[in-house]
Amino acid sequence: MKKTALVMAGGRGERFWPYSRRNRPKQFLSLTPDGKTLLQLAVERILPLVNIEDIYVGTHADYRGLVRHQLPDLPQENILCEPVGRNTAPCIGLGAMHIARKHQDALMLVLSSDHLAKYAPIFRDTLSEACQIAMKGDNLVTLGIPPDYPETGYGYIKFNSEISQGHAFSVDHFVEKPDLETAKQYLRSAEYLWNSGMFIWKVSSILSRFRQLMPELYAGLLRIQAAIGTESQTRTLQHEFAQFESVSIDYGIMEKASNIYVLPSSFGWDDVGSWLAMERTHATNESGNVVRGNFVTISTQNCILQGGDKLIATVGLKNLIVVDTQDTLLICDKENAQDIKKVLENLRICNRTEYM
Amino acid sequence: MKKTALVMAGGRGERFWPYSRRNRPKQFLSLTPDGKTLLQLAVERILPLVNIEDIYVGTHADYRGLVRHQLPDLPQENILCEPVGRNTAPCIGLGAMHIARKHQDALMLVLSSDHLAKYAPIFRDTLSEACQIAMKGDNLVTLGIPPDYPETGYGYIKFNSEISQGHAFSVDHFVEKPDLETAKQYLRSAEYLWNSGMFIWKVSSILSRFRQLMPELYAGLLRIQAAIGTESQTRTLQHEFAQFESVSIDYGIMEKASNIYVLPSSFGWDDVGSWLAMERTHATNESGNVVRGNFVTISTQNCILQGGDKLIATVGLKNLIVVDTQDTLLICDKENAQDIKKVLENLRICNRTEYM
Numbered sequence: 001m002k003k004t005a006l007v008m009a010g011g012r013g014e015r016f017w018p019y020s021r022r023n024r025p026k027q028f029l030s031l032t033p034d035g036k037t038l039l040q041l042a043v044e045r046i047l048p049l050v051n052i053e054d055i056y057v058g059t060h061a062d063y064r065g066l067v068r069h070q071l072p073d074l075p076q077e078n079i080l081c082e083p084v085g086r087n088t089a090p091c092i093g094l095g096a097m098h099i100a101r102k103h104q105d106a107l108m109l110v111l112s113s114d115h116l117a118k119y120a121p122i123f124r125d126t127l128s129e130a131c132q133i134a135m136k137g138d139n140l141v142t143l144g145i146p147p148d149y150p151e152t153g154y155g156y157i158k159f160n161s162e163i164s165q166g167h168a169f170s171v172d173h174f175v176e177k178p179d180l181e182t183a184k185q186y187l188r189s190a191e192y193l194w195n196s197g198m199f200i201w202k203v204s205s206i207l208s209r210f211r212q213l214m215p216e217l218y219a220g221l222l223r224i225q226a227a228i229g230t231e232s233q234t235r236t237l238q239h240e241f242a243q244f245e246s247v248s249i250d251y252g253i254m255e256k257a258s259n260i261y262v263l264p265s266s267f268g269w270d271d272v273g274s275w276l277a278m279e280r281t282h283a284t285n286e287s288g289n290v291v292r293g294n295f296v297t298i299s300t301q302n303c304i305l306q307g308g309d310k311l312i313a314t315v316g317l318k319n320l321i322v323v324d325t326q327d328t329l330l331i332c333d334k335e336n337a338q339d340i341k342k343v344l345e346n347l348r349i350c351n352r353t354e355y356m
Numbered sequence: 357m358k359k360t361a362l363v364m365a366g367g368r369g370e371r372f373w374p375y376s377r378r379n380r381p382k383q384f385l386s387l388t389p390d391g392k393t394l395l396q397l398a399v400e401r402i403l404p405l406v407n408i409e410d411i412y413v414g415t416h417a418d419y420r421g422l423v424r425h426q427l428p429d430l431p432q433e434n435i436l437c438e439p440v441g442r443n444t445a446p447c448i449g450l451g452a453m454h455i456a457r458k459h460q461d462a463l464m465l466v467l468s469s470d471h472l473a474k475y476a477p478i479f480r481d482t483l484s485e486a487c488q489i490a491m492k493g494d495n496l497v498t499l500g501i502p503p504d505y506p507e508t509g510y511g512y513i514k515f516n517s518e519i520s521q522g523h524a525f526s527v528d529h530f531v532e533k534p535d536l537e538t539a540k541q542y543l544r545s546a547e548y549l550w551n552s553g554m555f556i557w558k559v560s561s562i563l564s565r566f567r568q569l570m571p572e573l574y575a576g577l578l579r580i581q582a583a584i585g586t587e588s589q590t591r592t593l594q595h596e597f598a599q600f601e602s603v604s605i606d607y608g609i610m611e612k613a614s615n616i617y618v619l620p621s622s623f624g625w626d627d628v629g630s631w632l633a634m635e636r637t638h639a640t641n642e643s644g645n646v647v648r649g650n651f652v653t654i655s656t657q658n659c660i661l662q663g664g665d666k667l668i669a670t671v672g673l674k675n676l677i678v679v680d681t682q683d684t685l686l687i688c689d690k691e692n693a694q695d696i697k698k699v700l701e702n703l704r705i706c707n708r709t710e711y712m
Binding site (some may be wrong): 020148251296298299307310311313314315316317322324327328329330331332333335336337339340342343346347352355 | 374460652654655663667668669670671672673676678680683684685686687688689691692693695696698699702703708711
């Protein structure tokens with residue numbers, strides 16, 4: 001069966017501020033030593049499995065230019081621009097409608113644009129296996145990552161090990177980000193996986209779920225589909241998206257549908273969730289520093305240092321993140337990396353959006 | 357007797373790098389909230405005592421433009437430019453020759469351009485008293501600061517409390533920067549003062565000492581004096597200065613001459629010796645930070661933050677110095693402030709003098 005993919009690239013992630021900005025969010029940044037952006041890596045990674053003309057990128061209209069620039073080989077009509085962000089359900093619905101218009105039916109891989117898969121061949125094998133399961137009946141398959149520590153920033157999936165399809169297990173239920181105590185229980189129980197936010201299904205399977213479980217969204221998507229290629233395409237898209245509720249695919253479909261399977265997957269998944277990820281993706285030097293830019297470091301240890309041409313001298317620093325850009329500079333203790341969002345709140349309150 | 361002053365402004369102090377640079381050393385920087393530069397403050401402070409046309413500024417030829425710009429009321433011919441830096445003895449000799457050319461004899465205050473005197477009226481009273489002592493015989497007077505902690509970065513003056521002139525004591529001997537144990541002994545003994553590097557004497561008194569104790573320098577200075585106002589002025593100055601040994605006035609004269617007096621002085625002297633001085637000259641905010649520039653601070657305490665227009669966000673920082681300029685940025689732990697010179701050594705070794 002034809003394999004297609006929707007790479008979701010509409011996020012506005014703020015945790016790499018100030019390297020990430022509203023006009024260039026995380027997926028469009030290079031955060032690995034190869035110089036490629038996360039979006040480029042996300043597409044490159046599946047190319048042996050899916051033809052470039054069958055890959056769709058769902059993004060915000062503001063980022064069309066970035067996607068074109070970073071993926072010059074992608075057919076322009078495969079850049080699906082949401083006029084407003086409405087979370088993942090409308091984005092995935094839009095992708096499914098575009099694919100359904102071209103193919104009787106097809107497999108659809110729904111992938112994130114801003115995560116890493118360290119072991120790409122294993123990742124592709126996992127996707128192939130997920131495709132096998134998704135081809136049967138109307139199964140919806142999600143990839144679950146075996147937790148190796150009690151992370152409180154991810155959603156979890158409780159699986160039922162007694163019902164399986166190949167290596168995948170039936171999903172018992174999804175859970176939102178737990179508190180630390182709960183996360184520790186999950187880890188001990190060995191019955192929970194991290195929710196990777198990646199899905200594999202037939203287009204027909206997901207569309208029938210939209211019809212059953214999100215009928216209003218489905219009706220709007222049908223109107224959008226009917227307008228594709230007509231002169232009212234843009235107007236219809238804008239009109240319908242404005243009406244859509246902001247709902248995640250997890251909440252709108254996955255938590256309510258039947259025949260949901262989770263495939264435990266270990267392909268070196270990394271959500272690249274904060275500046276601390278740089279220490280996983282880059283070699284550290286003999287002082288434990290990750291250095292990109294024009295730095296002179298004196299007695300500086302275990303720092304993440306990112307700059308440009310400007311000369312940056314660090315003296316006596318430990319465990320800091322330094323990120324210099326043209327008009328903004330961040331200096332942040334690693335322990336406080338999650339407080340970068342407070343800087344952005346402050347900028348928002350003070351209406352200094354030019355720095356966001 | 358006529359009062360004249362020589363303000364020495366030839367230093368290349370590196371401890372305020374990168375705010376200070378080779379082309380704009382410390383004395384030309386504003387390090388106080390009033391926005392005036394240290395040089396401007398040094399001149400302003402003595403104006404009630406010395407007429408502007410009797411104030412001379414000794415500096416390096418490179419800084420003539422800066423002095424003119426910062427002291428527009430100073431007669432241009434009072435900017436005495438050394439073609440090469442040769443420490444304080446030649447600088448003071450040059451000043452004395454210029455003053456001697458205009459006045460039969462005069463009092464000469466030799467002052468630093470890059471220190472602060474918090475209590476300017478007390479400072480002027482001290483200078484007036486020093487002038488009284490200097491007018492007697494050929495006394496050379498230096499200002500000594502009663503130490504309040506065992507500083508190892510200053511020179512000390514041992515005085516003999518049994519021989520005095522007014523409030524000044526006869527100098528027993530000068531000592532170089534001591535080690536900590538010695539500095540503690542000095543502090544306990546109450547017979548030592550910090551060497552402020554400021555001197556008061558008659559021009560005739562210091563010139564006679566040059567003649568006795570530094571005859572080669574004196575001969576050169578006489579040739580320079582003879583050329584003042586002639587077409588060979590610049591050539592003679594360059595030729596003679598190139599021959600001069602680099603010698604401090606302390607070593608060349610003060611340690612060897614007789615009739616040296618030290619006047620214990622408490623006028624809030626501050627050598628503004630490092631970035632830490634900002635905490636003495638500026639109010640700290642409720643988090644203990646000194647902030648000049650466009651900063652957003654989150655959980656940031658006891659930091660010295662200096663920038664310009666660029667937005668700088670600090671998160672979770674403690675006890676750091678951050679100094680941002682157009683092309684260079686310094687981030688330094690307060691404990692390591694003395695290691696800023698290692699950055700400059702590194703730049704020198706790598707021949708990156710454009711950043712120095």
